[in-house]
Every structure is written in structure tokens, then in C-alpha cells.
Amino acid sequence: MILTYIEQDREKVNEASFEALTLARQLAEQTNAPLHAITIGSAADELVERLGAFGVRTLHVASSEALSAGNTAVEYAPAAYAQSIVEIIHAQKPAAVLAAGSERGNEIMAHVAAKTNLPMAANCIEVQAGDAYIVTRQRWGGSLFEQAKLKGATKLLTVAPNSIPVVTNSFVAQTVGTNKFVTTLSENDLRTRIISRVETSSGKVSLGEARVVVGGGRGVGSAEGFKILEELADLLGGAVGGSRVVTGLGWRPHADQIGQTGNRIQPELYISCGVSGAIQHLVGAKGAKHILAINTDPDASIMYKADYAVIGDLHQVVPAISAEMRKRRG
Amino acid sequence: MNILVCIKRVPATGGKITLTPDAQEIDARMLGFTISPHEECAVEEAVRLVEKHGGAATVLTLGPNGATEQLRDAMSIGVERAIHLETDGREFDPIATTNAIVNAIRGDGTNYDVLLFGNEAADTGDFQVGVRVAYAFGYPCVTGIKELAVNGNKVTAKREVPGGWEIFEVLMPAVITVKEGINLPRYPSLPGRLKAKKKPIATSQPAWQDGGLEKIKLMTPPEEAHQVEILGKGAEAAPKVVDLLERLGLL
Numbered sequence: 315m316i317l318t319y320i321e322q323d324r325e326k327v328n329e330a331s332f333e334a335l336t337l338a339r340q341l342a343e344q345t346n347a348p349l350h351a352i353t354i355g356s357a358a359d360e361l362v363e364r365l366g367a368f369g370v371r372t373l374h375v376a377s378s379e380a381l382s383a384g385n386t387a388v389e390y391a392p393a394a395y396a397q398s399i400v401e402i403i404h405a406q407k408p409a410a411v412l413a414a415g416s417e418r419g420n421e422i423m424a425h426v427a428a429k430t431n432l433p434m435a436a437n438c439i440e441v442q443a444g445d446a447y448i449v450t451r452q453r454w455g456g457s458l459f460e461q462a463k464l465k466g467a468t469k470l471l472t473v474a475p476n477s478i479p480v481v482t483n484s485f486v487a488q489t490v491g492t493n494k495f496v497t498t499l500s501e502n503d504l505r506t507r508i509i510s511r512v513e514t515s516s517g518k519v520s521l522g523e524a525r526v527v528v529g530g531g532r533g534v535g536s537a538e539g540f541k542i543l544e545e546l547a548d549l550l551g552g553a554v555g556g557s558r559v560v561t562g563l564g565w566r567p568h569a570d571q572i573g574q575t576g577n578r579i580q581p582e583l584y585i586s587c588g589v590s591g592a593i594q595h596l597v598g599a600k601g602a603k604h605i606l607a608i609n610t611d612p613d614a615s616i617m618y619k620a621d622y623a624v625i626g627d628l629h630q631v632v633p634a635i636s637a638e639m640r641k642r643r644g
Numbered sequence: 645m646n647i648l649v650c651i652k653r654v655p656a657t658g659g660k661i662t663l664t665p666d667a668q669e670i671d672a673r674m675l676g677f678t679i680s681p682h683e684e685c686a687v688e689e690a691v692r693l694v695e696k697h698g699g700a701a702t703v704l705t706l707g708p709n710g711a712t713e714q715l716r717d718a719m720s721i722g723v724e725r726a727i728h729l730e731t732d733g734r735e736f737d738p739i740a741t742t743n744a745i746v747n748a749i750r751g752d753g754t755n756y757d758v759l760l761f762g763n764e765a766a767d768t769g770d771f772q773v774g775v776r777v778a779y780a781f782g783y784p785c786v787t788g789i790k791e792l793a794v795n796g797n798k799v800t801a802k803r804e805v806p807g808g809w810e811i812f813e814v815l816m817p818a819v820i821t822v823k824e825g826i827n828l829p830r831y832p833s834l835p836g837r838l839k840a841k842k843k844p845i846a847t848s849q850p851a852w853q854d855g856g857l858e859k860i861k862l863m864t865p866p867e868e869a870h871q872v873e874i875l876g877k878g879a880e881a882a883p884k885v886v887d888l889l890e891r892l893g894l895l
Contacts, residue, residue: 435857
């Protein structure tokens with residue numbers, strides 16, 4: 315049996331789970347094994363129906379009174395979530411467990427790995443079944459791949475987000491059986507849990523969701539230099555970000571970083587201004603549909619990733635774009 | 645309080661990654677090395693905790709001989725001593741790394757209150773060594789932390805999520821894995837650098853172990869055929885840029 319963890323936070327399913335499920339189904343087909351899924355919390359009918367289209371036979375639904383206080387949602391506690399998966403591993407000995415390589419997916423699977431002392435491969439994009447699995451996984455946030463051998467009685471993998479097209483298989487669509495169970499938790503499983511949440515709302519469009527992102531690098535020159543980028547972003551209803559150099563110098567808060575250790579953006583257009591294009595930055599901009607680079611250096615690394623370029627000083631080019639936009643708008 | 649901060653030496657990559665001919669490593673001949681970004685912030689956080697609450701910080705790394713450079717960097721901003729688990733350059737997988745760290749901590753004899761790690765190493769991105777070490781000692785673990793406060797025997801740790809923060813509270817001793825952005829690391833001062841040269845490094849050579857995740861080779865992702873369209877030079881290109889914005893439906 316191949317098991318996939320379907321991630322949900324307060325009953326909202328993380329879509330990256332379906333990428334993990336797509337890879338899990340490939341594995342199930344390679345090895346002629348049944349495909350199961352597990353989720354913690356409630357299983358809305360809609361979820362059960364979606365899983366059927368992937369050929370999932372059984373959905374295990376774990377709950378915990380200690381974490382739900384009478385609600386169907388189960389508050390997040392990584393070790394407790396992991397324990398639910400570990401119970402299924404012990405009871406049904408799956409050949410593999412897969413989860414999304416999201417923050418939580420990687421965290422929960424690390425707990426599963428530590429609890430079972432099994433090896434785990436994070437952020438895989440391909441897998442070949444066998445006695446040991448041959449996996450291709452991302453390193454350096456996806457700028458490098460590693461082919462590796464993964465051993466273990468149950469193979470533990472997470473799947474790199476945004477790297478596998480989600481494919482259902484309506485041909486094998488079937489009714490999904492559900493197996494509801496209450497996880498037996500120890501005190502240790504409950505030690506690390508969310509005790510409260512703080513909502514922050516800037517009222518502005520976030521970097522992760524913006525359709526246009528205006529990003530600045532060292533070439534911007536100073537914190538004040540970002541004013542012209544802000545102005546252009548405002549005209550376009552977009553968001554402003556910066557490279558790691560920029561957040562490291564304190565010109566922008568770290569929350570504005572685009573890169574391997576910051577935000578992953580996926581706008582229609584990323585306007586990069588004075589950014590040289592270090593791989594650490596490009597990893598964060600990989601999701602952009604189009605890149606427009608504004609740079610004085612026609613040989614900068616960013617030029618090899620950009621679709622469009624303006625060769626010139628951003629301090630002249632950016633205000634000129636804003637002015638042209640205002641002119642056309644009248 | 646006693647803090648242990650575990651760091652990793654990684655190549656300082658620039659605009660392009662080139663592999664060695666045997667595809668086992670990044671060709672680092674033209675690159676320097678650095679502390680992996682999340683861990684660089686973990687070091688700063690360790691020093692700040694000690695400045696605020698007293699005690700001492702120790703830095704640990706598993707890596708080749710050259711990794712003493714990163715240990716000295718950490719000691720130059722206020723870490724007191726270092727543990728170097730020296731390898732012959734061969735990569736230790738997450739389980740082997742965990743075992744080497746756990747043995748070193750047991751052998752060290754210090755009771756650490758907080759064990760700091762990076763959320764994931766920049767190069768291998770395994771996302772698990774901190775968690776595994778926590779289980780080995782039976783400590784609670786919180787990962788991906790961008791704000792940390794110690795109050796008595798309690799640690800309050802905040803994780804940034806889209807639209808807000810998740811707040812955790814655990815008792816010490818605890819393992820915390822942090823993310824870049826938790827602080828802005830300071831630059832070492834010259835006196836700091838000089839002092840660091842005299843601080844002690846305890847070196848040992850842990851045995852390599854097959855932990856069940858074995859690297860076969862590294863590969864650079866396939867390059868997409870790519871052509872950049874130059875819209876123009878300087879401010880005069882503005883009308884063409886706005887034409888592009890219009891074409892993409894962004895106006």
C-alpha cells in the first residue's frame with residue numbers, strides 16, 4: 315500500500331497535497347499497490363470525491379479530542395499529526411508514505427522519520443520503485459537536483475511543491491472508503507502545539523499573491539531608492555520585494571525577501587530592478603510567468619532568465635515607466 | 645543558560661552552479677564558503693540569548709577540515725567555544741549527521757537549555773536533523789521559527805505563516821530550528837576576530853555511516869531554451885515597457 319498525507323489547516327486542504335498524491339499514484343501503478351490517503355481533522359465529502367479521481371481506495375481520517383475541543387478541526391501539533399501517520403505505518407506497513415514538501419509536510423514527515431527511525435527524502439520530484447527507491451530530489455531550493463537511493467521498510471518522501479503537474483485518473487476513479495480513528499497520543503505528542511495565532515493584515519497585496527511584483531537588488535542603492543519601485547508597484551496594484559542582499563543590508567524587511575530563504579513569488583510579471591540574479595534569488599522568482607529585467611549590465615545573470623530586458627539605470631527607467639503609465643491614463 | 649547552535653558550511657553560490665566532473669559536489673574552486681543562511685541567524689540568536697540571559701553559547705559543525713573557518717566566524721561574534729565533528733569530505737546523510745551530533749552532545753557533558761538549528765540547510769535541504777536530535781533526547785521541538793523569547797524555563801516561539809503568526813510555547817530544554825529573518829546578523833568586529841582565534845575548538849572524527857539516504861549523483865536542472873527580448877536602453881524604453889504591460893493585461 316502507498317499512503318499519502320493530505321494536509322489541511324482548519325479544514326482548508328493544501329493543494330500541494332495533490333502533487334504528492336500524483337507522485338504516489340505513479341508509485342502505486344509501478345508497484346501494483348493500492349493507494350491510500352490519510353488526513354487529520356474532518357473529511358468533507360468534497361475531499362473524498364476528489365480523492366476518488368486519483369484512484370484512492372481508502373481515506374484514513376484521524377482525530378484527537380485533546381486537539382479539537384469538540385470541533386472537527388484538529389489544532390496543529392506536529393508530533394501528534396505524525397503519530398497518526400505512525401499508527402497507520404505500524405498497522406498496515408505501507409511501502410511508502412508521501413506528503414507535500416510544504417512547511418508542515420516536511421515538518422510532520424521529519425517527526426514520522428524520527429519516531430520510526432526511518433530515512434526520509436525531502437522535496438522529491440521523481441521516484442523509481444524498487445527494493446531501494448531511486449529518487450530525484452531538489453537541492454538548493456530547486457537550482458540543483460540530486461539522484462539518491464532511499465532505503466527503509468517504509469520509504470518516507472516529501473514532494474517538492476510546484477514541480478509536478480497534478481494528474482487525476484478518472485479511468486480508475488472509485489468510491490473511497492473512509493476509516494475513522496482516534497489517534498492514541500502521549501503527553502510528548504502534545505507538547506509542541508499552536509497555543510494562539512496572530513493575524514497581520516497590511517491591507518496590501520502579498521508578495522506570494524501579487525500579479526505584478528517589482529523587485530529591487532543591490533542596484534537600488536539604498537532604502538530610499540525603493541520609493542520609485544513602490545510608486546510603480548502602486549500604479550500596477552502589485553507588491554514590492556527585494557533580493558537577499560537588500561534584506562541583509564536592512565534596506566527592506568526580511569519579510570519582503572524574494573529567494574530561497576524568503577518568499578516564492580508567482581506573478582504574471584516580475585519586474586526585477588538592479589538585481590544581478592544570484593541563484594538564491596532566482597529560486598524565489600522561478601514561479602513568475604514573465605520576467606522583465608532592468609539592469610545596467612547586459613551580461614548580468616538575470617539576463618539569462620529574463621524574457622524582456624531594458625538596459626539602463628533603474629533610477630531613470632523606473633520613474634519613466636511610471637510617468638508613461640500616468641500619461642496614457644490621462 | 646547554555647545554548648548549542650549547530651551550523652553547516654556550504655559553498656557561497658553566485659549566479660551559476662557548476663559541478664565537479666564526478667558530479668558528486670559543487671565545483672567550489674571559484675567560490676568561497678559560508679554558514680548556511682538560516683544557521684547564520686541561529687548563531688546571532690544564540691549570542692543574543694546569552695547577552696540577555698547570561699550563560700554561554702557553543703557552536704557545533706559536522707564538516708571537513710575547512711569548516712573551522714565557519715566555527716571561527718561564529719566565535720568572532722560572541723560564541724565562546726566550538727565542537728568540530730571533522731569529516732574527510734564525504735557527505736553524511738540526515739541519520740548519520742544526527743547520530744554524530746547526538747554522540748557529540750552526550751560526550752560534551754554540558755546540559756544545553758536550547759539547541760538551535762537552521763530550519764533546513766541551504767544545500768541538502770533535508771528538513772529533519774533538528775527534529776531527529778530532539779527525539780534522541782526526548783526534547784520538544786519547534787521548527788521554522790522567526791521570533792524567539794525565553795521567559796523562566798519557557799520558550800515562546802513564533803512561526804510566520806501567510807497572513808500572520810502561529811505561536812508555540814515549550815519548556816526547556818528544547819530544540820528550535822530557525823529561519824533567516826529572525827534577526828539581522830551582526831558583522832564581526834576586528835577585536836572579535838582576534839579573540840575568536842584563541843577560543844577553543846574540540847575536534848573529533850565521527851565514523852561515516854549509511855543512514856539509508858545515499859547520494860548517487862548531482863544534476864543541474866535542464867536549461868530551457870531561452871531568448872531575452874531587449875525592449876530598449878534607458879528611459880526611452882518606457883513606452884515599450886508600458887506596451888508590454890498592456891499586452892500582458894496588467895494595466
